[in-house]
Amino acid sequence: MAKHGNGNSEYLEKIPDVKFTKLFINGEFVDSISGKTFETVDPRTGEVITLVAEGDKEDVDLAVKAARKAFDHGTWPRMSGFERGRIMNKFADLIEQNLEELAALDTIDGGKLFSLGKEVDIPSVSSMLRYYAGAADKIHGETLKMSMELQGYTLLEPVGVVGLIIPWNFPSLLFFIKAAPALAAGCTMVIKPAEQTPVSALFYAHLAKQAGIPDGVLNVINGFGPTAGAAISSHMDIDKVSFTGSTEVGRLIMQAAATSNLKQVSLELGGKSPLIVFDDADVNKAVELALLAVLYNKGEICCAGSRVYVQEGIYEEFEKKIAEKAKSWVVGDPFDPHVQQGPQVDKEQFEKILYYIEQGKKEGGTILTGGKALDKKGYYIEPTIFTDVKEEMIVVSDEIFGPVMSLMKFKTVEEAIERANNTKYGLAAGIVTKDLNIANRVSRSIRAGTIWINCYFALDRGCPFGGYKMSGFGKDKGMQALYKFLQVKAVVTPIYNSPWL
Template sequence: MMKFANLIEEHKEELAALDAIDAGKLFALGKARDIPGVVNTLRYYAGAADKVHGEVLKMSGQFHAYTLLEPIGVVGLIIPWNFPSNLLFMKLSPALASGCTVVVKPAEQTPLSALYYSHLAKQAGIPDGVINVVTGFGETAGAAISSHMGIDKVSFTGSTEVGRKVMQAAAASNLKPVSLELGGKSPLLIFDDADLNAATDLALTGITYNKGEICVASSRVYVQEGIYDEFVKKLVEKAKSWVVGDPFDPKVCQGPQVDRKQFEKIQYYIEQGKREGATLLTGGKALGNKGFYIEPTIFIDVKEDMRIAQEEIFGPVMALMKFKTIDEAILKANNTRYGLAAGIVTKDLNVANTVSRSIRAGIIWINCYFAFDHDCPYGGYKMSGFGRDLGLEALHQYFQVKSVVTPIYSSPWL
């Protein structure tokens, strides 16, 4: 695994370029952040591979017992298209460290880097059959992995709708366990005492990072009424200076959406927001005649029951709303069927602690956003799924626990 990580590090430019070509991701960001993140995650779990152990159990009566952690077996990894490298290794690394073999199904939009990683794995000396990449569509290849009797577990990242199908297929076959990281509609709560410049940066980055094609995008931004007007003014200024264009251009902040289907879905939701009565503050238009580029889009006068406030758009579209009190902010933040992430911007530690304990989401960022690390577990509440990627907790998703019990016979010397 260490040698595999070293080879990935040596080929980070090629891998970043493949993800830029496939997914429209920024090449410079891929080279500086995504691929180094892959390397660090792989090394982290390589270091954990020989530190896995069970427990000695204190049983009542004359018995001695301990647990063994054994590889669950063959694992199916179904990867989405928005982070084809990072999300692959969030799952692949702990699976390898636990001793499992894997069948990887990359998204049909972004197969190139997964195929290149398998080539590097072979060069690193990972035996044939340990990492298997199967390209294809979800309806065929993904469905086959989910329902195959020879696969012992499935880990899936994608939409809630498809996650249900994965669960159903797994239950209908060999009742294999699944872990699901699904959709999100994450709130960002900005309180009156926030630094306006930092808060507007977080809000804009939170919805435009990776073109908004990220499950934890801060697509619902709630601003306390005392700073709301000033916040809106500063946010619009920054949004209008945001550079959208060629992902290989280092001056560009946001590349194209992954494909026409996603591009048209985002445009549909922008029109839907207008029809429902929200006010388009800025953006909302496609850019150029070639490619799938969309301006950063901000809606105000958004009501909680509007589709743009409830449904995952997966694009650079923000629903901006205001609140008065902490209780109101918490109530609004939890008014969603999702529970993947949330952000809080405040200088008040009591507010930060109260709100972070009250929001039902798998990860809460205070005065930051998109702060991921290989040591920090990541996953959702509610319809954002279950199970955790990253952290040592992720290793245990790829183990079976076996208990071993032996009697302790009485002895005249005891």
Template structure:
């Protein structure tokens, strides 16, 4: 364990920051240097200081990782184990997350600027639960018996798709790792994982835990590096059978293009969002304001489902705005290790500057800055929670995904207007509806073009519920049984029946 950091303002002690043990690539069960022996720095967003130097993987390293994964799939035990055996090993991995939750939470808070308390109580236990969910599904992968005509008997087999490339984002490093790795493991796949260059530390830590749990060598390989090099090599690799990506729509296009130009590998994309939260006149204003605040500013706005377009019906708008300002003033921005903080720093300087540039653009385009709009402190990447009014769907801050703590607050009159404006976007990831009227809830839920609609709640994720978007928010689903089935191929096996004309 490393140095103990004290919480200077009140004398309490912050969690122990774990020693950074794993900084190399993880290929075929071993931590190794990159072929070119290059490294890059991962940065602490609290202060801009270097945490560690990480091995920088490139095409040659991806080739080695894919070779290990291909050997493990074609000749290794993992795809040939019973689902029960795979499930037992996965359950051990979940146990190891629980046993190391404090170290993992500190590591990710340090690397991503995420709140330590939320990681410890939320992201990491949720990820362990997700592993157990798919561990329980591993021995329930069944085909069907087909009632065929003309004297034929048919069955379907569900088989693992093969070697999978997982490319994961920086905003939820742990959850995104396991939302992809866990179902792929349950299906019997082997894989190469490329974590985001901003947040590589926990992915390498999980590779070590997987080995401890008994996952055979070559099944999980982790190549740290950059998107245009390591990520691109995964996307176009001829021996990778599928790519699962979460990130921006722009990069999603590149991945789909690379997959099409190589071996037409299967592609699953969970991309950007610009989600509407629609609040009707009959809503509980206090609760609705709380949902809007959390929906926009949770995880410092670095979340693809942020409800950053908030539409409020005109009958309660003025009262709602006052309540929202009141709550926003109590939204504490600070060190992610401080238990009183509700928002930590943006993940890195680039994202920090991107968010601030959107705020400046919103002001230039005529938006009214209701609250916030500035950076905080002399070091680190902290930004005030920011709310704009006097905006419309043609403005960049309303139209484009910012990935920061910026909300656009707008007024509407009728249900049909709310639906029309909510759908006036290229995205379609999620939407929120706040109303006590079941008829309104049903109409809006069925009318909005989004993969998930939350009614009188927000961020209501659960292992059972498939998650994925419409339109430019991507294709394919994570979570639920859909999240497992995408890693499976369906094979039909047909045989003639005795005395059939085929004999």
């Protein structure tokens, strides 16, 4: 059984008051038109943190109207890239000044480790803003070599009003993975945070106004997918939607875009990523990497390495050592600096993970370690490792989004490649080997958007991230993310002796 963090009240002084609970439209915090609110819950205890305004179609309409006015007639898309970058850097300064409070908000709302929020998530947010702030004045087109007596060039222009729909597993980081390049491009936006984790998004809206981002440029609508999310996806005056979340919802967004105004869509969807460990690997390092790959952020990460394939020569040693490590993994209060895994985000996700664990048992899988909820208040689940599983079992094929690993044995390189590709997803993969030839061969053979060799979750603001197959299309991070918020305009004029003159 995994160790339990104490979760005592000694950590309570870190818990901030929630200051912002309304919708943010046209630079102001406002109640929803309906007056409805919904509860946001602390997954450490299952208790209500606060009530948050619930936006609906009418509220989305108001936010889109504000964003459209700010785009069509406002200063943001018309100011120089340098000036946009200056304001974005000020935004980053304000985030850094409020780092601990923002990290704590994501801890009480999403169960994320407070230590990682302070050291990784929130610093990555300000870093992301600064990266795209630096790019904002470097957006330019090309001079074209035309085949006739014509002069041609291209302009890169902001796509317009964008809808950004954010998931709950990285509420701060994914807010800015989308908002930062959109801001740099000169777009205006309506952002819908996940209903499970709205409070940090509202704090960012407050800081955006303090930084000098003009009214109407950044709007935040709290609400639910079937109402607020659907209204954004189908809105006739939104030019693009960028979504991170499940494949099932991604399909609905594409359908809504197709049946409305054919708006552009980019999707970063689910995953069931393989981690392949070859015989020549250092077993101790491979075990640490495999646990990180599936237990980081309590398994609530789209590119989790939840399918672990270990070559037969080291399989028994690997299985023994990973079981020992998993049993010593510390699960508990995410404010406790000694804890390695906090609670799942909410009751629904908690019950979904437990359902998959039970299905894995019914299908014939063996629990190597874990397999249960902790006997305490809150949504805590033991790190769980299955053996004796096959690709056709749902515990192996479905994205569980929790601390559940499927551990399997393979013989040859060819078998590893075939089994790694035996999935509808293609978000990421990991390879652990000392053999460069194997690393190169396997990385070129796996159909996935990111391949990590002898590392995992090596994510960087400058490295594009996105999937193949049913893991979606369109890249986050890197300059590719900026380009998806821009469109290309060709400008052509005749020159001397042209037949058009």
